[in-house]
Amino acid sequence: MYLTYIPSMIQRRFGQYLWRVDTEEKAVYLTFDDGPTPQITDWVLDVLNAYEAKATFFMVGDQVRKHPETAHRVIDEGHTVGNHTRTHLNGKKTPTYQYLRDFAECQQILREYTGHRPKFFRPPYGRITKAQAEPILKRGLEIVMMDIITGDFDASRSEAKVSKVALTYAKPGAIILFHDSEKAWPRLEKALPKVMESLADRGYEFRALGEPVMAGVE
């Protein structure tokens, strides 16, 4: 079981994490986890380009090592890259020292490939303990959760439901979770273009985390 929309009560309770971007502007933040995955990530980039959209990719370190050319394309096209651990660990099932080592290894890999230090971290499965989060926050990273879970990874969910979830809960500043993975592909392929088309029709822009919210403002 997982929630589709994260209630504001939970968002406030874990206020040290980023759940949505505080803006009144019509912009949403699409995020893609678990890549880079050749062909699938490339396809996502093509769809984003068609809408002049920017997005955030939370990459798994080992995937970056396996598919450096795909990671480079994400970076070259101006999207934001975040840390999603080296081996996709579940924080609640992993000792803190091991979790932090895996985090640091991913940070190192991304630094090598992007040329700069990633500023955003998303814990796999949304699972992280306070003891794991604190050193990461102290290193100056933002821990990014999401307010809309489309469920694209869920084989029991229809593509129509995935789109509907995104479109029902979208609002200014929403952080929407998708996956550029093999597992999500059967639903992503139809849902992503549909969601982007409908949101663009409603006047939404698509932004990457860390982009200035207003032109001229850092």
Ligand SMILES: [Zn+2]
């Ligand atoms: Zn993940």
